[in-house]
Amino acid sequence: MRFRGRCWKFGDYIPTDQIVPSHLVYRPMSEIVRHVLVNLNPEFPERVQPGDILVAGKHFGQSSGRAIAAKAIQATGIACVVAECFARTFYRNAFEIGLAILECPGISKAVQEGDVLEVDVESGWVRNETTGQELRGEPTPPFLMEMLRAGGLIPFAPRLLEEGWKA
Amino acid sequence: MTLVEKILARASGRTRVEPGEVVVADVDLILLHDLSGYLTARVFEEKVRLPMRYPERVVMVFDHHFSPPTEEGARLLLENRAFARRYGIRLFDCGHGNIHNVAVWAGLVRPGMVVVGSDSHTPVHGTLGCFAAALGNDSHAALGFPYGKAWFRVPSTIRIELEGMPKPGVTPRDVALWLAATIGEGGAVYKALEFDGPYLRRLGFWDRWLFPLLTVDVGAKCGYMEPDEVTEAFLRSVTREPYEVVRGDPDRAYEAVWRYDVSELEPQVACPPTVGNVKPVTEVAGRPVQWAELGGHGGCRLEDIRLAARILRGRKKHPEVKFNIVPSSRSVFTQALREGLVEVLHEAGATWFPPSAGSNQAINMGAMAAGEAMISTHSRNFPGRNGSPEAKMYLASALTVAASAVAGCITDPREFLREERM
Ligand code: SF4
Numbered sequence: 001m002r003f004r005g006r007c008w009k010f011g012d013y014i015p016t017d018q019i020v021p022s023h024l025v026y027r028p029m030s031e032i033v034r035h036v037l038v039n040l041n042p043e044f045p046e047r048v049q050p051g052d053i054l055v056a057g058k059h060f061g062q063s064s065g066r067a068i069a070a071k072a073i074q075a076t077g078i079a080c081v082v083a084e085c086f087a088r089t090f091y092r093n094a095f096e097i098g099l100a101i102l103e104c105p106g107i108s109k110a111v112q113e114g115d116v117l118e119v120d121v122e123s124g125w126v127r128n129e130t131t132g133q134e135l136r137g138e139p140t141p142p143f144l145m146e147m148l149r150a151g152g153l154i155p156f157a158p159r160l161l162e163e164g165w166k167a
Numbered sequence: 168m169t170l171v172e173k174i175l176a177r178a179s180g181r182t183r184v185e186p187g188e189v190v191v192a193d194v195d196l197i198l199l200h201d202l203s204g205y206l207t208a209r210v211f212e213e214k215v216r217l218p219m220r221y222p223e224r225v226v227m228v229f230d231h232h233f234s235p236p237t238e239e240g241a242r243l244l245l246e247n248r249a250f251a252r253r254y255g256i257r258l259f260d261c262g263h264g265n266i267h268n269v270a271v272w273a274g275l276v277r278p279g280m281v282v283v284g285s286d287s288h289t290p291v292h293g294t295l296g297c298f299a300a301a302l303g304n305d306s307h308a309a310l311g312f313p314y315g316k317a318w319f320r321v322p323s324t325i326r327i328e329l330e331g332m333p334k335p336g337v338t339p340r341d342v343a344l345w346l347a348a349t350i351g352e353g354g355a356v357y358k359a360l361e362f363d364g365p366y367l368r369r370l371g372f373w374d375r376w377l378f379p380l381l382t383v384d385v386g387a388k389c390g391y392m393e394p395d396e397v398t399e400a401f402l403r404s405v406t407r408e409p410y411e412v413v414r415g416d417p418d419r420a421y422e423a424v425w426r427y428d429v430s431e432l433e434p435q436v437a438c439p440p441t442v443g444n445v446k447p448v449t450e451v452a453g454r455p456v457q458w459a460e461l462g463g464h465g466g467c468r469l470e471d472i473r474l475a476a477r478i479l480r481g482r483k484k485h486p487e488v489k490f491n492i493v494p495s496s497r498s499v500f501t502q503a504l505r506e507g508l509v510e511v512l513h514e515a516g517a518t519w520f521p522p523s524a525g526s527n528q529a530i531n532m533g534a535m536a537a538g539e540a541m542i543s544t545h546s547r548n549f550p551g552r553n554g555s556p557e558a559k560m561y562l563a564s565a566l567t568v569a570a571s572a573v574a575g576c577i578t579d580p581r582e583f584l585r586e587e588r589m
Contacts, residue, residue: 013352013353013441013443015549017549017551018549018551022528022529022530022552025202025528026202026239026243039550039556058352058353059352059353062352062353062384062386063287063547063549063552064286064287064528066206066304067206067303067304067305068206070303085356085386087353088386088388089301089302089303089383092302092303093303096303096305096306096309097303097305141320152305153305153306153309153318154210154215154308154309157215157313157314160191160310161191161310161314161316
């Protein structure tokens with residue numbers, strides 16, 4: 001599963017409360033999507049394009065475990081999130097809703113906002129087209145790749161229960 | 168195998184599991200609160216569209232609202248209530264307390280269980296010797312409700328041993344704040360944390376609670392203590408339901424063992440912007456606060472109220488500080504009443520709020536304007552959680568919160584406790 005897109009860059013330890021401001025969590029997604037990460041970069045929700053790639057630092061998506069943070073990022077059209085590492089709740093939620101994400105240590109230093117990235121989620125390979133630099137992220141486990149290809153846990157669940165999973 | 172490996176093996180019908188394996192396990196309890204229930208319900212009814220298999224394993228607690236301040240909030244509670252009623256799910260409506268404390272006091276959580284929930288502090292139930300993990304809405308909607316199951320990647324286990332005798336004025340919450348910062352945010356990603364050691368074994372049930380509570384903030388999957396007499400005595404006080412204690416095998420394998428001595432610690436304060444930014448109170452003393460609160464995700468336990476009363480007995484809070492007390496459950500409030508603590512704190516100028524999750528995310532209370540600051544026993548301090556992103560949240564022990572409420576600025580509680588010993 002490969003993506004190629006222009007990147008938006010964010011810092012370390014971004015909590016879900018900054019991805020979706022707390023007071024908006026029970027508004028409709030059409031409204032939430034206009035405020036995603038707005039406190040950290042007011043331009044982001046306005047200018048993000050479908051297919052763009054979001055790059056972040058350490059422990060992205062920490063704090064509350066609500067899937068709404070991942071769903072809101074998905075709703076902006078972001079195709080893939082690449083971070084140094086993710087909060088576990090966010091990591092799991094992303095795959096369960098069918099949002100591609102990749103852990104790639106060193107990514108923060110290797111990209112500037114606006115660079116064009118190519119990302120292979122399965123192998124973990126990342127290439128910054130703008131600078132030519134290549135990085136090796138964490139390969140995505142086969143179980144999560146299956147879930148992602150199925151489009152998330154809901155479409156994947158019947159098969160998972162029927163066939164079980166032998167990793 | 169460790170406790171977690173054994174519970175997951177049993178729940179997935181296997182004799183053995185290894186860290187890294189993916190298992191589909193039977194779930195004993197699914198905990199939902201007012202901010203997650205209706206979202207999960209929507210996914211379940213709009214996208215999954217299957218019958219609910221085990222409604223008796225699902226529990227909903229309204230804890231972010233004790234009385235909705237907006238029509239929107241009221242509607243959201245109605246939606247949650249209607250869902251609970253449709254499926255016969257047990258509901259603890261407004262005013263019962265913090266989801267996790269309520270579930271434990273109701274005897275719903277017992278050793279050896281697989282407990283899941285949307286709230287990110289769900290791993291706290293590891294205090295009872297459970298495997299407890301926070302999962303997203305889609306997980307409950309797609310596997311939990313229709314099949315009574317959840318998928319897990321078996322985490323590898325790190326053993327954390329705490330030893331030593333803390334100095335006077337240093338409470339278990341100070342130790343927990345310090346430990347979270349020492350491990351670091353993202354310092355134990357996807358690990359199971361086994362808490363043990365002479366320091367923790369000496370603590371009562373609700374003081375132990377503060378340690379599995381911190382696991383989410385260091386990125387761990389779950390945290391637990393193997394049950395002992397303290398755990399079992401507490402359980403007997405809340406339930407007669409049978410349970411089976413699970414303990415790790417003598418030859419269990421850890422990924423690592425981390426040992427810490429707590430003897431030299433000072434009272435600690437987690438400063439904005441993150442829970443990893445923890446400093447000894449002496450470094451931040453003097454910073455003004457307008458708000459103080461006992462309450463929040465971990466809940467204001469009876470232990471917190473007792474600690475605050477040690478400082479507040481015969482004293483008044485600072486006139487410019489608003490001091491909110493939010494018991495974590497009705498049982499805690501009842502006990503505080505019996506011990507006369509409700510009056511002590513009331514006379515000191517504190518305000519009692521209904522049992523709930525307090526000002527977490529300022530859903531029902533606790534919003535701040537830019538430039539204001541709060542010191543609390545919450546477990547989160549990220550900017551923007553309580554009103555303005557330019558407001559500040561400091562996390563500390565109930566002693567430090569109470570001392571700061573009296574002084575009007577962050578204050579080392581030992582200044583007050585010194586007099587106590589004379
Ligand atoms: S604020 Fe705390 S209690 Fe509320 S949803 Fe977030 S983690 Fe849970």
